[in-house]
Amino acid sequence: MRQRRSKRTKQKDLKAAPIQQRSSTSIKKKKKKSDLYKKHESDNASGGLTAMIPSLIGLVFFGFIIMGKMGFRGRATVAGIDLGTTNSVVCVQKPSKTVGEIECIPDPVNNSPIIPSVISFLDHSDGNPKKKSSSSSKNQISLDPHPSHVIVGHEAKLRIDSHPHHTLYHAKRVLGRSYGDDAVNELREEVEFDIIPTEKEDENELNNDGVMFRVPHHHWTGATVGEGQHHSTLSILPQQVGSYIVNHLMNLTKNYLGHENVKSAVIAIPAKFNQKQRRVTIEAFKNAGVTVTRVLEEPTAAALAYGLDKKDGVNHIIVYDFGGGTLDISVLHVSDGGYVDVMGSDGDDRLGGADFDAAVAHALLEKDGGNEVVNRVSDVVKRIEKKRSEQQHDGDDEMDDDFEEMLVASCPVLEKTPLCTLSSYHTIGEKMKIGLSAYPDGGGVVKESCLGIPKGKQNDISTLGDFCSALELVQLSFSSSEYHSAVADLYKRSLIPVRRILADLNLQKDEIDEVVMVGGTTRMPQIRVMVQKELGVQSLNTHIDPDITVAYGAASVID
Incomplete structure (x- = not known):
């Protein structure tokens, strides 16, 4: 209760006292000291505000303790990351009084948290030196070329058709695998970028007997232009592809949250990953300057996302993880206290959404002379590129520009419609697959188009100008019945691991x-x-976006 001060005496209420005559020698009246003053007269001064500082510090500290007990975490410092074959996602716990509010970071390009696991290299044919990535923090970024020379995510995916040799994707499919692995051979048949064996002299034993991707990229080995050796290609390891993606995810997080506190991550990996694959995955994060605080298996992260570890009556869980590159089936056991253990895993390392896209692409190639359309374009492009290469060797500096960049610049129509190539047929196959999913009962027809060379005119083309002038629109269509026929074997394969793991x-x-x-x-x-x-269950857990479930679960266990 606030105390009120006593009422002030007004000046007019004061009565004048009679004036008394004083002698020339005035006598001072000594003030009487109170007993309390006499008792503490020798004490030190209280110090005023200074004396209150320790108390204030104690109150602030006590306040932080109370906030911590209530669950308030302040700014996020750790992310949950799913580095996927086709898409990647980063999520964080939102600062709040209750733990468990998860926010997945959107890409401002399309406001979606689902980031394509695609990178595309910008080719600096003018000979600009490579910038070195650096960081003033303890988390050092080790990426070369500099991330400013690499496009990641949605914008990179758009370059698959226009820059198929510069653009890398599905790198996780061959992560930690040997060059002779079946997965490497299958990927080589589906992409246009070069897949080569790693150099044996590589000192890092993790990289030996593995695979690399080779892309066009003009650069000097020295610190400045003209210093060292000039190279026109660049070799990239699969885990380096992952590093660029992780770096992009962390930049999105920093820009979205408005601070740089997030420098570490809880990551999720497939349950079937061997020791080498786990190590190179962690290496991908380390090279991006991210500290890995915990490694979860993807099925465990998915179960945690739905809170099934806390649900009564749940003993056995099946996580059916069908991504872009692989199919992974895991059976989890929830023990007393909510501990989740992976009892066993099975799957198909060479079956994913990309195989459905490929099935559509192959069906289109077999339909209406699709192979001939693609071959005509490919033959003409190779002939023009070979001619330009010969002119470059003859000393024509103007021919030193990257061919794919020149092609896009010479044919503006390619900005809207892709060439009819192997890469574009796979992109079209994905679009058709998505379009036909709107017709679960069948009866759907979807249409796409690409640019090809008319039959019989391919031999008349010798320059880029001739090539662009000769392009014509090729219409492609695909029906629900054609789709189901093309992917029938893939449907059958998708259930085999379920039956096998239950039997095991x-x-x-x-x-x-x-x-x-x-x-x-x-x-x-x-x-x-x-x-x-197949499993005879009443319902499936699908209400969390299946593309973000794993990252969501990883973020939920941040300490």
Whole structure:
């Protein structure tokens, strides 16, 4: 209760006292000291505000303790990251009084948190030296070329058709694998960028007997232009592709949150990854300047995202993870206290959403002379590129420009419609797959187009100008029935690991309490129907976006 001061005496209420005559020698009246003053007269001064500082510090510290007990975490410092084959996602816990509010960081390009795991190199044919990545913090970034020379995510994906040799994707499919692995051979057949064996003299034993990607990239080995050796190609390891993606995710996080506090991550990896694959995955984060604080297996992260570790009556969970590159099936056991253990994993390392795209692409190539359309374009492009290369060797400096850059610049129409190439047919296949998913009961027809060379005119073309003038629109169409026919074998393969893992663990279908659907391919209505029917469950856990489930779960366990 605030005390009120006593009422002030007004000047007019004062009465004048009679004036008394004083002698020339005045006598001072000594003030009487109170007993309390006499008691503390020798004490030191209190110090005023200075004396209160320790108390204030104690109050602030006590306040922080109370806020911590209430769950307030302040600014996020750790991210949950899913570095995927087709897409990648980064999520953080939002500062709040309650733990568990997860926010996945969107890309401002399209406001989506689902970032394509695609990188594309800008070719500086003018000979600009490579910048070195550096950082003043303890988390050192080790990326060469500098990230400013690399496009990542949605914008990189748009360059697959126009710059197929500069643009790398599906790198996780061959991460930690040897050059002779079947997965490497299959990827080589589906992409246009070069896949080569690693150099044996590489001192890092993790990289030996592995694979690299080779892309066009003019650069000098020295610090300045003209210093050292000039190179026109660049070799990149699969984990380096991952480093550029992680660096992009961290930059998105920094810009979105408005601070640079997030420097470490809880990461999720496939349960079937071997020791080498786990090590090179961590290496990808380290080279991006990110400290890995915890490694979760992807199925565990997915179960945590749905809070199934805390749900009553849940003992066995199946995580059906059907992503862009692989199919992974895991059976989890929830023990007393909410501990989640992976009982076993199975899957298909060479079956993913990309294989559905490839199936459509192959069907289109076999339909209406598609192979001939692609071959005509490919033959003419190779002939023009060879001629320009010969002119370059003859000393024509103007021919030193990157051919794909020159092609896009010479043919503005390619900005809207891609050439009919192997890469563009796969891109078109993905679009058609997505379009036909809107017709779960069949009856759908989708259409796309690309630019080709008319039959019989390919031999008349010798320059870029002739090539651009000769391009004509090629219409492509695909129906629901054609799609189901093209992917029928893939549907069958998608259930084999489910049956196999249950048999291996001696589990019956009725012992499965929950099924979690993870990965973009599980958006396909046919896949959901097949899995639900196969396991005989009443419902599937699908309400969290299947593309962000793993990163969401990783972010939920941040300490």
